[in-house]
Amino acid sequence: xxxxxxxxxxxxxxxxxxxxxxxxxxxxxxxxxxxxxxxxxxxxxxxxxxxxxxxxxxxxxxxxxxxxxxxxxxxxxxxxxxxxxxxxxxxxxxxxxxxxxxxxxxxxxxxxxxxxxxxxxxxxxxxxxxxxxxxxxxxxxxxxxxxxxxxxxxxxxxxxxxxxxxxxxxxxxxxxxxxxxxxxxxxxxxxxxxxxxxxxxxxxxxxxxxxxxxxxxxxxxxxxxxxxxxxxxxxxxxxxxxxxxxxxxxxxxxxxxxxxxxxxxxxxxxxxxxxxxxxxxxxxxxxxxxxxxxxxxxxxxxxxxxxxxxxxxxxxxxxxxxxxxxxxxxxxxxxxxxxxxxxxxxxxxxxxxxxxxxxxxxxxxxxxxxxxxxxxxxxxxxxxxxxxxxxxxxxxxxxxxxxxxxxxxxxxxxxxxxxxxxxxxxxxxxxxxxxxxxxxxxxxxxxxxxxxxxxxxxxxxxxxxxxxxxxxxxxxxxxxxxxxxxxxxxxxxxxxxxxxxxxxxxxxxxxxxxxxxxxxxxxxxxxxxxxxxxxxxxxxxxxxxxxxxxxxxxxxxxxxxxxxxxxxxxxxxxxxxxxxxxxxxxxxxxxxxxxxxxxxxxxxxxxxxxxxxxxxxxxxxxxxxxxxxxxxxxxxxxxxxxxxxxxxxxxxxxxxxxxxxxxxxxxxxxxxxxxxxxxxxxxxxxxxxxxxxxxxxxxxxxxxxxxxxxxxxxxxxxxxxxxxxxxxxxxxxxxxxxxxx
Numbered sequence: 043x044x045x046x047x048x049x050x051x052x053x054x055x056x057x058x059x060x061x062x063x064x065x066x067x068x069x070x071x072x073x074x075x076x077x078x079x080x081x082x083x084x085x086x087x088x089x090x091x092x093x094x095x096x097x098x099x100x101x102x103x104x105x106x107x108x109x110x111x112x113x114x115x116x117x118x119x120x121x122x123x124x125x126x127x128x129x130x131x132x133x134x135x136x137x138x139x140x141x142x143x144x145x146x147x148x149x150x151x152x153x154x155x156x157x158x159x160x161x162x163x164x165x166x167x168x169x170x171x172x173x174x175x176x177x178x179x180x181x182x183x184x185x186x187x188x189x190x191x192x193x194x195x196x197x198x199x200x201x202x203x204x205x206x207x208x209x210x211x212x213x214x215x216x217x218x219x220x221x222x223x224x225x226x227x228x229x230x231x232x233x234x235x236x237x238x239x240x241x242x243x244x245x246x247x248x249x250x251x252x253x254x255x256x257x258x259x260x261x262x263x264x265x266x267x268x269x270x271x272x273x274x275x276x277x278x279x280x281x282x283x284x285x286x287x288x289x290x291x292x293x294x295x296x297x298x299x300x301x302x303x304x305x306x307x308x309x310x311x312x313x314x315x316x317x318x319x320x321x322x323x324x325x326x327x328x329x330x331x332x333x334x335x336x337x338x339x340x341x342x343x344x345x346x347x348x349x350x351x352x353x354x355x356x357x358x359x360x361x362x363x364x365x366x367x368x369x370x371x372x373x374x375x376x377x378x379x380x381x382x383x384x385x386x387x388x389x390x391x392x393x394x395x396x397x398x399x400x401x402x403x404x405x406x407x408x409x410x411x412x413x414x415x416x417x418x419x420x421x422x423x424x425x426x427x428x429x430x431x432x433x434x435x436x437x438x439x440x441x442x443x444x445x446x447x448x449x450x451x452x453x454x455x456x457x458x459x460x461x462x463x464x465x466x467x468x469x470x471x472x473x474x475x476x477x478x479x480x481x482x483x484x485x486x487x488x489x490x491x492x493x494x495x496x497x498x499x500x501x502x503x504x505x506x507x508x509x510x511x512x513x514x515x516x517x518x519x520x521x522x523x524x525x526x527x528x529x530x531x532x533x534x535x536x537x538x539x540x541x542x543x544x545x546x547x548x549x550x551x552x553x554x555x556x557x558x559x560x561x562x563x564x565x566x567x568x569x570x571x572x573x574x575x576x577x578x579x580x581x582x583x584x585x586x587x588x589x590x591x592x593x594x595x596x597x598x599x600x601x602x603x604x605x606x607x608x609x610x611x612x613x614x615x616x617x618x619x620x621x622x623x624x625x626x627x628x629x630x631x632x633x634x635x636x637x638x639x640x641x642x643x644x645x646x647x648x649x650x651x652x653x654x655x656x657x658x659x660x661x662x663x664x665x666x667x668x669x670x671x672x673x674x675x676x677x678x679x680x681x682x683x684x685x686x687x688x689x690x691x692x693x694x695x696x697x698x699x700x701x702x703x704x705x706x707x708x709x710x711x712x713x714x715x716x717x718x719x720x721x722x723x724x725x726x727x728x729x730x731x732x733x734x735x736x737x738x739x740x741x742x743x744x745x746x747x748x749x750x751x752x753x754x755x756x757x758x759x760x761x762x763x764x765x766x767x768x769x770x771x772x773x774x775x776x777x778x779x780x781x782x783x
Contacts, residue, residue, distance in 0.1 A: 073427045076574060127155045188212040229254050305395050308339040308346070311493040314420050315345030321391040329405050330481065336409050339420070340392065346420035348373075349388065351412035354517065356624030359416065360611045361462060361516035367607065367669050368595050369662065370454050371486075371510035373419040380413040380617055388415070413617035421512050422498070423484040426572045430501025434575030437485055437508050446584050448510055450662065453588020455513045456565070460529060461596055461636050462518050469564040472528045477519075480572070484512045521632060529639060533593075536561045537647040540586055544653045550579035559586065590654045591662045597641045598664040601634045610676040 066084065069075045125148070127134065134155040137146075146154075190196060190212055199211055229237060229251065240250045308328035319342065326341030336352030352358070355377075365372040378385045389410045396403040429437065439445050456468050465473040467482050486509040489498060497503055522528075539561055542548035549557050559582045566577050608630065613621045644651055655663065674680040 074572065076571065125152045125155055188214045305398065307495075308341050310339075310495040311422055311489040311498040312341050312346040312420070313344075313489070313491065314422065315342065315347045317344070319347050319388070319417070320344070321388045324391060324395040327392065327396050327402065327406070329402065329409070338392065338406060338409055346422070348418040348420050349392065349410075350416040350418060351409040351414075354624055354627065355412070355414050355416055356611065356613075356621045357518060357628050358515060360608060360625065360628060361518070363607055363611060363672055364462075364599075364604075365458060365513065365516060367603075367665075367672055368454065368458065368592060368599065369451075369665065369668070370458055370592075371451050371512045372516075373421050373512065373514065375416055375418045377613075378415045378417055379613070379615065381615070385415060413620050414613075421484050421486050421514070422489050423486040423508075423512065424498060424506075425485075426480045426483055426569070428499040428501065429485070429573045429575075431574045432504055433501060433508075434569060434573035436504065437511075438569065438575060438577050438581050440578060440580040440584055445581075448508070449581055449584035450588035450591070450658070452511050453585040453590075454592040454662075455511070456585065457589040457592040457596070458513070458516070460532075461633070461640075462516060463521055463525065463632070464516055465519060466515075466517065467513065469568055470532065471561075471564065472525070472532050474522070478568075482514045484514060486510055486512055518628060518632075521629075526635065526639065529636070530643075532561065533639070533643050536586065536589060537643055537650050540590055540650045540654070541647065543583065543586075544650060550583045553579050559583065562586065587654050587658060588662070590651060591658065593640045594644050594651050594655075595662070595664040596637060597644050599637070599669075601637060603669065604633055604637070605630065606673055606679070610673040610679050612676075 066080050069080055069083065125138075131138070137151060137154050191199075196211060231237075237250065237254050240253050305324070306326050308326040312326075319340075321340075321342075323343045324340055325343065326339075328339045330337035330339065336350050338349040338351075340347050340349055350358075359375060359377060362372050362375050366374075378388070392406055392410065393403065396406050424433070437445070437448070440449065456470070459465070459467055460470070460472060465476040466479045469476040469478065487498070487506040488509070489506065498506075539548060539559055543550065548559075550559060557579065559579055562582045562585060565585065566582065570576050608625070608628065612625070616622055670683070674683060
């Protein structure tokens with residue numbers, strides 16, 4: 043009983059956190075700090091006891107200083123030494139006595155104390171230092187600076203003078219024949235704001251007046267206005283480049299050229315732009331320092347859009363097309379080339395909008411300095427580090443169909459990362475050292491027009507509705523030596539756990555120690571570390587379903603379609619082989635090997651794949667129409683496919699015609715039973731089919747008709763059935779005979 047009471051009274055780690063926030067407020071600035079981290083740091087401090095303070099108090103101040111203590115091994119050798127220092131020694135006493143650290147030598151102490159020596163110096167050295175620090179004054183009152191005249195005047199003087207006798211060309215400011223404007227000790231403009239930037243400390247008034255006289259603002263403004271008017275008269279469609287001209291102050295920039303828009307920071311809660319981008323209506327620009335540092339966020343009046351310029355643009359576009367074919371939630375993209383009008387227009391407008399902000403302008407210029415730019419659909423959403431516990435519980439649950447569909451698509455993304463060797467998103471056992479970039483995982487939301495970035499990233503704001511977890515960028519990294527082995531081991535573990543669920547050996551609904559999915563522990567830990575929400579086992583089951591289904595879809599894709607998609611993203615016109623070099627970094631052999639590994643596991647675990655398709659009602663199978671829709675965006679492939687379809691259609695029609703003719707010949711060859719009573723018709727058939735050598739067929743005796751009884755009298759009134767004539771020729775002859783009569 044005592045032990046139970048002691049356990050109840052023992053405080054837990056959560057109770058050790060003090061109520062005063064100042065003890066751990068500096069930890070809250072980091073987004074990845076959790077409650078366990080704070081408890082661990084406070085446990086190191088040990089606020090409840092002062093054992094550490096007592097230990098520190100017992101440590102003597104001279105624990106490492108033994109230079110002034112006589113030791114038995116050094117009794118004969120120990121003797122005091124003097125240093126060359128005169129004057130008050132309090133300034134260097136800390137270097138001689140109670141010195142911290144290892145014992146210093148005599149030369150080191152002599153050098154350190156001599157750095158701040160206040161004794162007398164050598165007089166010769168002092169005289170030399172005075173000569174170095176001062177400039178001797180020379181008596182040059184009669185010498186004045188001389189200047190050369192203008193080039194035209196100099197040439198005229200040289201021509202007028204003889205070759206041997208050349209007069210004085212230079213002149214000074216005091217020559218009587220030089221006419222200079224009178225120096226007026228006044229500013230040219232009464233408004234002092236134009237020259238306020240010249241008032242620097244330690245400057246003379248005459249210097250400021252001289253600097254003000256170097257330029258005249260009004261004539262310069264007048265000349266600029268005249269140039270603009272002349273260009274407008276010559277070219278009616280001329281629009282002056284709207285840049286702010288450099289001037290003395292921000293309030294005095296009056297010019298005929300319109301000023302730039304005051305750009306603001308990009309609102310990450312802006313809507314997705316639908317339709318054409320109006321680059322002249324830019325009102326917000328920001329950059330992202332993610333993995334490749336090539337992202338520019340542009341906000342217009344109608345919504346947001348993303349502009350990307352990076353080295354691996356071709357391979358990134360190829361993998362995004364593959365992801366769209368496989369049904370992954372990725373943003374739509376398109377490529378703009380250097381020779382297109384939109385390329386020149388958007389680069390000019392983005393640089394114009396960021397011209398005022400120097401640092402942002404330099405970043406934008408570096409990212410736009412590419413021959414190919416990628417225009418990507420902006421996805422408003424929240425990343426994993428801005429999700430929070432309440433939002434995580436809403437996004438990662440398995441109760442409603444929307445959340446289950448979201449988790450299945452998350453499994454699609456994870457299996458696609460295994461396929462292309464992309465360790466930047468979700469950690470798995472395959473990668474030993476994953477490179478996590480949480481900005482590549484965005485949960486899409488539908489914000490209102492009044493929402494801001496602060497509301498979007500507020501972890502306690504639960505007013506948003508959430509869609510898929512989007513995979514923004516996909517990159518292929520260099521394969522490690524044991525990557526194939528790690529993939530096979532992980533897939534075997536994944537499919538075995540899925541088979542255990544199928545055979546009811548593993549029930550994720552009951553979350554016990556024995557009923558847990560171990561293949562997704564890394565994902566579960568990642569979500570908990572950034573949101574403090576622990577994913578349920580049923581949620582992990584939905585992710586497993588998505589991984590199995592997408593692995594089967596990748597097998598259905600096959601190597602042929604893989605190469606055809608690569609052909610569809612090729613560019614006809616390339617600048618200095620930039621696009622071709624980027625596509626060359628894609629290892630098609632590696633992708634084909636991964637498809638063969640996936641096919642092997644899909645063949646071994648056919649029952650698991652079939653079970654996964656049946657419980658999801660075959661909603662996530664490979665879509666052939668989406669595949670053709672994407673690859674036919676390339677004109678060459680579209681023409682080739684259309685021509686092949688026309689050939690197939692023509693071949694199909696020819697096959698149908700041949701089948702119809704063969705059936706018709708069979709019908710004509712068949713001779714049906716006929717009942718002919720007309721002797722003349724039989725005679726005509728005999729004349730056509732039989733030669734004279736053969737005997738003519740015997741005439742048939744007419745049948746005797748028995749009279750009908752009274753009960754059968756009504757039979758003659760009914761219409762008789764038409765007779766069936768045997769063969770096509772017989773029917774034609776019968777019709778011909780009827781026409782004669």
